[in-house]
Amino acid sequence: KPTERVDVKYGPITPKHRTDADMEAFRNYGLGQFIHWGLYAIPGNEWEGVSARKGAAASEWIRTWKGPNAPKDWTTIYDNLYKQFNPKSFDPKAWAKQAKDMGAKYMIFTTKHHDGFALWPTKYSDYNITKAPYKKDIVKEVVDAYNAEGIDVYLYFSVLEWNNPDYFYKAPQNEAEQKKYDKFLQYTKNQLFELLDKYPTIKGFWFDGTWDQAWIKSYEFTYNLEKELRAKHPGLIIGSRFRNDEHGKRHFDSNGDILGDYEQGWERKLPKDVSWLDGNDWDAVMTIPPNGWGYMKDWSGLYTKTTDDILDMLMQTVSMNGNFVLNFGPDGQGKMHPGEDKLATEIGDWMKVNAEAVYGVRHVDLPTSKLGYYTQKDKNLYLTVFNRPVNNIARIAVPKNAKEVPVAAVLLANGQQLEVKHADIGLDLDKNTYYDVILPKDFQSDRAFVIKMEWGAP
Ligand code: JFZ
Numbered sequence: 001k002p003t004e005r006v007d008v009k010y011g012p013i014t015p016k017h018r019t020d021a022d023m024e025a026f027r028n029y030g031l032g033q034f035i036h037w038g039l040y041a042i043p044g045n046e047w048e049g050v051s052a053r054k055g056a057a058a059s060e061w062i063r064t065w066k067g068p069n070a071p072k073d074w075t076t077i078y079d080n081l082y083k084q085f086n087p088k089s090f091d092p093k094a095w096a097k098q099a100k101d102m103g104a105k106y107m108i109f110t111t112k113h114h115d116g117f118a119l120w121p122t123k124y125s126d127y128n129i130t131k132a133p134y135k136k137d138i139v140k141e142v143v144d145a146y147n148a149e150g151i152d153v154y155l156y157f158s159v160l161e162w163n164n165p166d167y168f169y170k171a172p173q174n175e176a177e178q179k180k181y182d183k184f185l186q187y188t189k190n191q192l193f194e195l196l197d198k199y200p201t202i203k204g205f206w207f208d209g210t211w212d213q214a215w216i217k218s219y220e221f222t223y224n225l226e227k228e229l230r231a232k233h234p235g236l237i238i239g240s241r242f243r244n245d246e247h248g249k250r251h252f253d254s255n256g257d258i259l260g261d262y263e264q265g266w267e268r269k270l271p272k273d274v275s276w277l278d279g280n281d282w283d284a285v286m287t288i289p290p291n292g293w294g295y296m297k298d299w300s301g302l303y304t305k306t307t308d309d310i311l312d313m314l315m316q317t318v319s320m321n322g323n324f325v326l327n328f329g330p331d332g333q334g335k336m337h338p339g340e341d342k343l344a345t346e347i348g349d350w351m352k353v354n355a356e357a358v359y360g361v362r363h364v365d366l367p368t369s370k371l372g373y374y375t376q377k378d379k380n381l382y383l384t385v386f387n388r389p390v391n392n393i394a395r396i397a398v399p400k401n402a403k404e405v406p407v408a409a410v411l412l413a414n415g416q417q418l419e420v421k422h423a424d425i426g427l428d429l430d431k432n433t434y435y436d437v438i439l440p441k442d443f444q445s446d447r448a449f450v451i452k453m454e455w456g457a458p
């Protein structure tokens with residue numbers, strides 16, 4: 001954070017910490033689902049059975065990065081893929097049910113990725129779902145199915161469009177270029193208002209593709225647009241990836257104040273500790289392969305995150321007041337990857353037992369534990385144990401003169417009451433005191449488990 005405040009006219013529009021019901025709901029989600037679906041699902045990161053690019057490929061970028069084996073006229077082929085887009089197995093109700101069973105409280109859906117293809121029948125471009133053999137409004141089907149399961153929907157929207165002649169990467173250099181780009185800006189605005197009109201139950205936008213100079217230089221336009229979107233849809237939630245101030249500062253303005261309602265930079269990575277977040281709301285979006293958001297046919301040769309990896313990241317995220325959002329990339333027919341199905345089931349099984357430690361919880365201001373992550377809700381404090389001590393004593397450090405300490409404990413896995421004892425041990429007696437929660441030797445668990453503690457006077 002800069003020490004002297006800079007004059008910023010196009011800074012934050014909403015307060016750093018919104019307290020309205022929509023924002024409170026966002027804060028309480030805990031777990032979400034991302035879905036990247038579009039024309040890139042058809043190649044699925046492959047050229048006729050051969051992986052297009054090994055390693056950390058982003059399959060939804062295949063139009064641009066091509067890879068060494070790409071056909072010569074690949075861009076044209078890609079831009080005609082929509083003629084084949086007819087997902088026979090697409091069952092939005094099944095997606096929504098799977099998400100619900102996994103424990104997701106919100107979902108983010110790609111209405112339009114960088115390729116510019118709109119999955120809704122937009123009036124403002126012909127490059128949309130009505131021109132594909134599928135024809136039907138996919139965005140509507142997804143919004144309705146998820147809402148029917150009680151899951152809040154956010155719309156992913158890429159401003160960047162690779163194949164739009166009015167799109168500019170560099171800032172327009174003359175009047176003619178500016179006129180063209182103004183057309184693009186108006187088009188973007190039209191599409192956003194169209195989305196709000198068509199899908200009034202959505203809770204927010206998840207913006208992307210806002211890093212190019214032409215957009216960055218349009219700070220006056222984007223500032224006004226944010227105001228207009230909020231006026232049209234009270235409670236709307238917008239992340240920090242939408243716009244920048246007049247000095248070109250993205251996510252945070254020149255004074256370090258967040259632009260938008262939550263920090264949107266935690267992508268495939270997590271903050272080291274809660275202080276990195278500076279009190280801002282945030283979400284972490286995560287791929288299962290190292291870096292493929294769209295469908296990847298072949299997971300072999302890639303490290304794909306395990307259920308334990310995901311649960312660890314989930315608990316780390318919620319222990320720092322964030323939401324964890326797991327990405328799925330359905331195939332060209334609308335089916336999830338079998339590996340995604342497996343993860344969703346296993347995460348759901350875990351959530352059914354342990355959800356209390358995930359939903360509506362907040363950061364706990366205790367010395368960090370080597371055993372796992374703390375979360376809290378009301379009088380209850382949860383420790384999700386990933387590293388079980390060999391002596392079966394879960395030792396909790398509590399500040400020396402704390403008015404409240406653990407007084408009772410129970411295992412969420414089976415409801416078993418656990419003994420809690422004060423441990424008078426001088427590791428750092430000037431600062432902390434210790435409470436031991438005794439784990440039953442015969443309690444078996446092949447995943448992380450949750451100790452729920454009641455907090456009361458010592
Ligand atoms: C963007 C997209 O390019 C990508 O295809 C995917 O949709 C992802 C969710 O978002 O990729 C980004 C955007 C921002 C960063 C990294 C990748 N970032 O800020 O580090």
